[in-house]
Amino acid sequence: MIEKLIKAIEAKDAPVVVGLDPMLSYVPEFIKEKAYAEKGETLAGAAEAIFNFNKGIVDATYDLIPAVKPQIAMYEQFGVEGVIAYKKTVDYCKEKGLCVIADVKRGDIGSTSKSYADGHLGKVQVGSKTYAGFDADFATVNPYLGTDGVKPFVDVCKESDKGIFVLVKTSNPSSGEFQDREIDGRPLYEHVADMVNTWGEECIHGDYSDVGCVVGATYPEMGKVLRKLMPKAYILVPGYGAQGGKAEDLVHFFNADGLGAIVNSSRGIIAAYKKDTYAKFGETGYAEAARQATIDMIEDINSARR
Amino acid sequence: MIEKLIKAIEAKDAPVVVGLDPMLSYVPEFIKEKAYAEKGETLAGAAEAIFNFNKGIVDATYDLIPAVKPQIAMYEQFGVEGVIAYKKTVDYCKEKGLCVIADVKRGDIGSTSKSYADGHLGKVQVGSKTYAGFDADFATVNPYLGTDGVKPFVDVCKESDKGIFVLVKTSNPSSGEFQDREIDGRPLYEHVADMVNTWGEECIHGDYSDVGCVVGATYPEMGKVLRKLMPKAYILVPGYGAQGGKAEDLVHFFNADGLGAIVNSSRGIIAAYKKDTYAKFGETGYAEAARQATIDMIEDINSARR
Numbered sequence: 001m002i003e004k005l006i007k008a009i010e011a012k013d014a015p016v017v018v019g020l021d022p023m024l025s026y027v028p029e030f031i032k033e034k035a036y037a038e039k040g041e042t043l044a045g046a047a048e049a050i051f052n053f054n055k056g057i058v059d060a061t062y063d064l065i066p067a068v069k070p071q072i073a074m075y076e077q078f079g080v081e082g083v084i085a086y087k088k089t090v091d092y093c094k095e096k097g098l099c100v101i102a103d104v105k106r107g108d109i110g111s112t113s114k115s116y117a118d119g120h121l122g123k124v125q126v127g128s129k130t131y132a133g134f135d136a137d138f139a140t141v142n143p144y145l146g147t148d149g150v151k152p153f154v155d156v157c158k159e160s161d162k163g164i165f166v167l168v169k170t171s172n173p174s175s176g177e178f179q180d181r182e183i184d185g186r187p188l189y190e191h192v193a194d195m196v197n198t199w200g201e202e203c204i205h206g207d208y209s210d211v212g213c214v215v216g217a218t219y220p221e222m223g224k225v226l227r228k229l230m231p232k233a234y235i236l237v238p239g240y241g242a243q244g245g246k247a248e249d250l251v252h253f254f255n256a257d258g259l260g261a262i263v264n265s266s267r268g269i270i271a272a273y274k275k276d277t278y279a280k281f282g283e284t285g286y287a288e289a290a291r292q293a294t295i296d297m298i299e300d301i302n303s304a305r306r
Numbered sequence: 307m308i309e310k311l312i313k314a315i316e317a318k319d320a321p322v323v324v325g326l327d328p329m330l331s332y333v334p335e336f337i338k339e340k341a342y343a344e345k346g347e348t349l350a351g352a353a354e355a356i357f358n359f360n361k362g363i364v365d366a367t368y369d370l371i372p373a374v375k376p377q378i379a380m381y382e383q384f385g386v387e388g389v390i391a392y393k394k395t396v397d398y399c400k401e402k403g404l405c406v407i408a409d410v411k412r413g414d415i416g417s418t419s420k421s422y423a424d425g426h427l428g429k430v431q432v433g434s435k436t437y438a439g440f441d442a443d444f445a446t447v448n449p450y451l452g453t454d455g456v457k458p459f460v461d462v463c464k465e466s467d468k469g470i471f472v473l474v475k476t477s478n479p480s481s482g483e484f485q486d487r488e489i490d491g492r493p494l495y496e497h498v499a500d501m502v503n504t505w506g507e508e509c510i511h512g513d514y515s516d517v518g519c520v521v522g523a524t525y526p527e528m529g530k531v532l533r534k535l536m537p538k539a540y541i542l543v544p545g546y547g548a549q550g551g552k553a554e555d556l557v558h559f560f561n562a563d564g565l566g567a568i569v570n571s572s573r574g575i576i577a578a579y580k581k582d583t584y585a586k587f588g589e590t591g592y593a594e595a596a597r598q599a600t601i602d603m604i605e606d607i608n609s610a611r612r
Contacts, residue, residue, distance in 0.1 A: 021418070023417075023421075024431070024432070032433070036432075036433055041432050041433035041434060041435045042432060042435070042437070043430075043432065043437050043439065045432060045433075046430070046432040071414075071418055071421075073412070073414055073418045073419070073421040073422045073425065074418070074421050076421065076422060076425040076426070076439065076440075077421040077422070077424045077425035077430045077439055078425065078430060078432075078437075078439055079393065079425060079437070079438075079439030079440050080386075080389055080390050080393050080439075080440075082425070082439065083386055083389045084386050087385065087386050105412070105413065105414055105448075106379070106411070107411065107448065108377075108379055108411055109476060109477060109478035109544075109549075110478060111329075112327070112377055112379045112380070113379070115329075115377075115379040115380050115382065115383040116379045116382060116383070118383045119379065119382040119383035119384065119385060119388070120382070124349075124352070124383050124384060125330070126330070126342075126347050126348060126349065126351060126352040126384075127338070127342055127347035127351070128347060129347045129348070131348070131349050131384075131385070132385075133349065133382065133383055133384055133385030133386075133388065134382075134385050142411075142413065142448050142450055143450070143484065144448055144449070144450045144473060144476075144484060144485070145473075145476050145478055145480070145481055146478070146480035146481055146482070146483030146484055146485070147480040147483055148478050148479055148480040149478065149480070167450060167451075170415065170450075170451050171415060172415035172416060172451055172452070172454050172455065173454055174451070174452035174453040174454040174455070175451055175452055176452070177452030177453055177501070178449065178450060178452055178494065178497065178498065179450070179452070181489040181490075181494070181497065182489060183487040183488060183489055183494075184487075188484065188487070188489075188494070191484065191487065192484065195483070238415075
C-alpha cells in the first residue's frame with residue numbers, strides 16, 4: 001500500500017494529507033441549517049452536517065492531494081450516527097481515488113488488536129462470506145502494548161495490502177511526559193522507533209515499508225534524528241499549521257529522495273475560511289478557501305523538501 | 307461514578323466484571339443460524355448474532371455481577387453494524403442496572419481526546435440540544451500521549467460523573483517491551499502510575515478516585531507494587547482465567563478493605579460452554595454455563611480477597 005501512496009504523492013507532487021476532523025464549530029451555518037432542517041438538531045442531523053461539510057472539502061481538493069486522514073474521534077463523538085458519517089466519508093474519499101488514512105490510534109492485546117485491524121483495514125468472516133468493515137487504506141496504531149498489540153496490524157498489512165503509522169513522537173505539548181523519558185541513555189520514542197523498523201522489515205516494497213510512523217512537526221529536532229533512525233518508514237507528520245509546526249521545521253523529515261514524509265493539516269485547511277488570509281471566500285466559499293489553503297500548503301511544504 | 311461501582315460490588319459481593327467480547331467463534335450455531343436466516347450472512351447478520359448472544363449472557367448473569375466490560379474492537383470488526391450492536395449492548399446492560407466499562411483504550415492529543423471522552427462517556431452539543439453518544443459509565447484510556455491526552459477524560463469524569471481506567475501494566479505477553487523499561491531506576495509503568503495519582507486527585511470520592519487503572523492479573527508481583535503505589539485508584543484487572551491469571555495471583559491487587567480491584571473475565575465466562583467443566587450445559591445452555599462460570603469465578607475471587 002505504501003507504493004500506492006508514494007505514487008499518488010508523486011503524481012500530485014504533494015506530500016500532503018488533508019485531515020478530515022469536522023468539529024461542528026468548523027461547519028458553516030448554511031450546512032448545519034440544511035442538515036437540521038432535514039434531520040432535526042439530532043445526532044443524525046450533526047452527522048449529516050459533517051458528512052456534507054466533508055464532501056465539499058473533498059470535492060474541492062481531491063485533484064490536488066494524494067490522501068485524506070479522517071480523525072475517527074470527531075465522528076465517534078456523535079455516537080452511532082457519527083460512525084455512519086465516518087464510513088460514508090471513507091467510502092466517498094475512496095471513490096474520489098484518495099488514499100484514506102484512518103486516524104484511529106488503536107492498540108490492544110493480540111486477539112483484540114486483530115479485531116481492530118480486521119475491522120479498520122482488513123476483512124472479517126461471516127459464515128461463508130467475507131466483508132470489509134471500514135476498509136481504510138492505512139490506520140494509526142498506538143504502541144504502548146508492545147509487539148503483540150502491533151503485529152496483528154502488520155499481518156493485515158501483508159494479507160490485505162494495507163499500511164499503518166505507529167505513534168512514535170506525537171505532536172501534542174505533553175507528548176514528552178513519557179515519550180521523551182530516557183531508557184538506557186535514549187528517549188523512549190527512539191526505542192519505539194527501533195521497533196517500527198523491526199515490525200516493518202517484512203513489508204518493505206522498494207524503498208519504504210508499509211509500516212510507517214507518526215512524528216509531530218512540532219518537534220523538528222527529534223524528527224531529524226528519527227528520520228535517520230527509520231530510513232524505511234514513511235513519516236506521517238501532524239502538527240503543521242494550527243498546532244504550530246512550520247514548513248522550515250519539516251526539512252529534515254524528508255529523505256534525500258524528497259520522499260519519506262507526508263504532512264497533515266486539518267484545521268488549517270478545513271476551517272481556512274475562518275482565518276483572515278482566506279476570509280474573502282466567506283462561509284459559503286469554505287470549500288474554495290480549503291482549496292486555496294491546500295494549494296498554499298503544498299507550495300510551502302514543497303519548498304521545504306527541495 | 308466510582309462510588310456507584312463500589313456500591314454495586316458490595317451489594318453483589320462480587321468484585322467481578324464480565325467481558326462482553328463476542329467473537330463469532332464463541333456464538334452458538336443456533337444463534338448464528340437464526341440471525342443469518344433473518345439478515346443473511348452479512349455484517350448486519352453478524353451484529354444481530356453477537357447482540358443476541360450478549361443478551362443471553364447478560365440475562366443469565368446480571369443479578370450476580372456489578373459490571374460488564376464490552377471490548378469495542380469485537381464490535382468494530384463488523385463495521386457500522388457492529389458499532390450499532392455495541393451501542394445496543396451498552397443500552398441493554400444499563401437497563402439491567404449494570405455499570406458499563408467501555409474497553410475502548412482511546413487516547414489522542416487534547417482536542418481529539420475531548421471528542422472521544424464526550425462520545426464515549428459525556429455529552430455533545432448539537433445546536434440547542436445535548437446528546438450522549440455511547441454513554442458508558444467508564445472507559446479505558448491509553449496514556450502514551452501524556453497529560454493532555456488524558457485530562458479531557460478526567461474533565462468529563464467530573465462534569466458527567468463518570469470514571470476511567472488508565473492502562474498502566476497490560477496483561478499481554480509483550481507488555482513489558484516498553485512498559486517495563488527502566489527510567490530513573492523505575493519501570494515506565496510506575497511513572498504512569500504516579501501520573502494516575504496526579505490525574506485522579508481532583509475526583510476522589512470517599513476512599514477511591516474516578517480515575518482508576520488497568521493492571522494485568524498475569525503480572526502479580528507488579529500488581530502488588532502498583533496497589534501500594536496507587537492507593538486511591540481502583541484497579542481493573544484483565545487476564546484472569548483464559549489469559550493465565552489465577553485467583554491466588556490477585557490477593558495483592560486488593561486493599562485491606564477488600565476493595566480496590568475488579569477482575570475481568572471474558573472468554574472464561576462467555577465461552578464457558580466450550581470448556582470441559584461446563585460442557586454439560588451444551589451449546590443451547592451457553593447462558594446457563596456462563597452463569598455457573600460466573601458463580602464459580604466470584605467464589606474464587608472472593609477467596610483471594612478475604
